[in-house]
Amino acid sequence: MPHARQDPSPPPSRALLRRIALDVLQRTPSPREVAIALEQPVPLAVRRWLFSEEAMRAWLDEELYYFLLLDNFRPRTEGVESLPRRLAAGTATARDALTEILLSTGFSLRNPGNDTFVTVVLEQVLGLRVQERANKALLEAGKAIYDGRKGRFLDREGRSQSDLVRIAVAQEAATRLLLDRHRQRLFGGGSGPVDAGTVQRVHQEPAAFFTVLGEWLAGPEYAAALARRKTKTDTQFVRALYQDLLDRTPTYDELRNMRNALQSMADAGPLRAVLAKVMLDSGKAQLPELRPGAEDAFVRECFLRYLARAPGQEELPRFVQELGKGARALHVVRALLGSPEYQVY
Amino acid sequence: MTDPAAPLSRREFLHRGAGALALGGLPGLALPLPRLGQRTRRVIVVAFAGGVRTKEVLGTPSNVPNLMRIAKAGVTFPNVRCANVGHYGAALSIFTGNVEAMGIRDNERGVSPTLFEVLRKEVGLFANDVWLSTASGAQGRLFAHSDHRDYGAAYAAQVLDGDGIFNVEFQKVLDSLGRPRRDSDQDRAILDRLGAALDPRQLGAVTGGKPVDAAELRAVETFILDELTGNSSRLSGPGAPDAKAIRVAANVLRVFKPRVLGITLQSADVAHGSYNAYVEVIRRNDEELGRLWDLVQADPELRATTAILVLPEFGRDADLNQRNGLDHGDGSAQMLQVFLVAAGPDFARDRVVGKEVRTIDVCPTVLSLFTRTKPAHTKARVLQELFA
Numbered sequence: 001m002p003h004a005r006q007d008p009s010p011p012p013s014r015a016l017l018r019r020i021a022l023d024v025l026q027r028t029p030s031p032r033e034v035a036i037a038l039e040q041p042v043p044l045a046v047r048r049w050l051f052s053e054e055a056m057r058a059w060l061d062e063e064l065y066y067f068l069l070l071d072n073f074r075p076r077t078e079g080v081e082s083l084p085r086r087l088a089a090g091t092a093t094a095r096d097a098l099t100e101i102l103l104s105t106g107f108s109l110r111n112p113g114n115d116t117f118v119t120v121v122l123e124q125v126l127g128l129r130v131q132e133r134a135n136k137a138l139l140e141a142g143k144a145i146y147d148g149r150k151g152r153f154l155d156r157e158g159r160s161q162s163d164l165v166r167i168a169v170a171q172e173a174a175t176r177l178l179l180d181r182h183r184q185r186l187f188g189g190g191s192g193p194v195d196a197g198t199v200q201r202v203h204q205e206p207a208a209f210f211t212v213l214g215e216w217l218a219g220p221e222y223a224a225a226l227a228r229r230k231t232k233t234d235t236q237f238v239r240a241l242y243q244d245l246l247d248r249t250p251t252y253d254e255l256r257n258m259r260n261a262l263q264s265m266a267d268a269g270p271l272r273a274v275l276a277k278v279m280l281d282s283g284k285a286q287l288p289e290l291r292p293g294a295e296d297a298f299v300r301e302c303f304l305r306y307l308a309r310a311p312g313q314e315e316l317p318r319f320v321q322e323l324g325k326g327a328r329a330l331h332v333v334r335a336l337l338g339s340p341e342y343q344v345y
Numbered sequence: 346m347t348d349p350a351a352p353l354s355r356r357e358f359l360h361r362g363a364g365a366l367a368l369g370g371l372p373g374l375a376l377p378l379p380r381l382g383q384r385t386r387r388v389i390v391v392a393f394a395g396g397v398r399t400k401e402v403l404g405t406p407s408n409v410p411n412l413m414r415i416a417k418a419g420v421t422f423p424n425v426r427c428a429n430v431g432h433y434g435a436a437l438s439i440f441t442g443n444v445e446a447m448g449i450r451d452n453e454r455g456v457s458p459t460l461f462e463v464l465r466k467e468v469g470l471f472a473n474d475v476w477l478s479t480a481s482g483a484q485g486r487l488f489a490h491s492d493h494r495d496y497g498a499a500y501a502a503q504v505l506d507g508d509g510i511f512n513v514e515f516q517k518v519l520d521s522l523g524r525p526r527r528d529s530d531q532d533r534a535i536l537d538r539l540g541a542a543l544d545p546r547q548l549g550a551v552t553g554g555k556p557v558d559a560a561e562l563r564a565v566e567t568f569i570l571d572e573l574t575g576n577s578s579r580l581s582g583p584g585a586p587d588a589k590a591i592r593v594a595a596n597v598l599r600v601f602k603p604r605v606l607g608i609t610l611q612s613a614d615v616a617h618g619s620y621n622a623y624v625e626v627i628r629r630n631d632e633e634l635g636r637l638w639d640l641v642q643a644d645p646e647l648r649a650t651t652a653i654l655v656l657p658e659f660g661r662d663a664d665l666n667q668r669n670g671l672d673h674g675d676g677s678a679q680m681l682q683v684f685l686v687a688a689g690p691d692f693a694r695d696r697v698v699g700k701e702v703r704t705i706d707v708c709p710t711v712l713s714l715f716t717r718t719k720p721a722h723t724k725a726r727v728l729q730e731l732f733a
Contacts, residue, residue, distance in 0.1 A: 273562070331535045334536060341548060
């Protein structure tokens, strides 16, 4: 039967909550978290999630991914490992975190030699293109300081790898790029650069970085952006899958191994479907209960939990009908998880 | 034998190489090209990347006996100019026909369309006709398509990073959860009906109105499941990522018989810290290339229709560094002058072309095997010297 022509329902508040959770915690919220957050104003939910250690760990992982510090290059130092706790407690700032990351052994191993190291700092921290003639002298000055020779770099004096990093991270351009990257992550590519006032505010007061993120997340522009769906990153997909099916977050190794596998494909859709099937076939998945005579409640619960929306008027009876014709709970869940709609949020 | 007067399916029509002329409206300049690619229907482009000098390859044939076999069957260009724009940008340049100045840790796609996108859009190749097997980690899948507004994800290559998916760690995850069971016909029928019951307007908002090819997705899913239980997962040791990339590419070639198969390697960059390991990687990659070449030669259809081109993205420094390794940044001839070896049914045999060419010339050359329309986005030239 053809579907009635009607516009998709306006996004319910649980869709907004799911967007916030995926952006902040890199996973879908649990049913219990949703139930609590639905009773609260949005800024409170944002605060509760954003300033948690879990959110800071997710943020740190995103930063390490940005610098491609993965697998063997992932920094294991106490300084980096303790960052989520210190960021959540407010005893470290995003600028501190960047500095720790760039001074880690993992970063040095990933970027061996003066040319590579300084190039990556200029490109990834300050957003410069070293191939541009105007930046050639800067690259050479940075390389000299990296090698331990005294020199000037971005109008500051230095003579070590550590000096180089600290000078770069303290630049206003570094603050701007950091904010721009995260604004783009939250709002998408067309959001435009961060305004100069916000850049100045975070540059002067680095601790305000996460406060600014919170203001963005609780603001009307973010809610309006819900109309434009975003594709889940591989990290978000894996963490959401664990949350939705196993009611837990993956260990770092589980996440890393699944994410690396997903990243091996340009279109990870088929492999995502394989992973969902593996988890469902494992017998460990915790699915909504399907009770005889309550098929419509089961279908409704599945739609809300996995797609953050109620089933449409045409969808509900057709799913219930299939359950009456031999479909099992696993089939319903797999159909939803394998849907392109589950790939976005 | 096929009746030449019989009507052709769209796929067969395109396979015969006539499609591009009829498609019309192509963004480019129609050139009076010679009769290129009359017999070639498949191309394998191997970016022998990670920074590889000619000295350890053509200069030391004992390191690469299999590549020398390919050279004997085809054409060697010992004087290929490249640009030092980092591994990512330089390897990407091979596939776009432009020098791509990307950041070396860039996690962004390029702006010029890749040959994969051009072939899918302009020649009408299907997703499973165009594959890329890579060992280039997180950046590897970025080769699949550019951010060019006229091309992009809709025309991407299928990409597999062998080391990302077929590794021991991922096997452990699967083992901890248990192997998935095969779907029965009834399962598939139920899933198809449930999938069809989902509101198409909701799905349309997600896919941008693009239809989902369920059969194609299922074919790739099956391939992945088969590979996960195959031998590719068990390769280990120095250069294993490259070896997996070539091994997976061979399996893709056997299963899907794609029209274009890209392979990008990376392990040679171990040279920064160890010259010996670098040479070992070259030897191992040559061994895997030999297997791939033998696979092509053993299949009559593939042998009659498949061309292969092998080249690094750039070389390495002339002198060893303090760690007895080789960096890449001295601007020497060993860094900026590499080689290309190519063999195929339309190429000359046992020919050496001393004239200077460029790594970016590979892109229009490959395109010329499928279409007579030169793409507008590249200024590189077709390597006419290659053809018999």
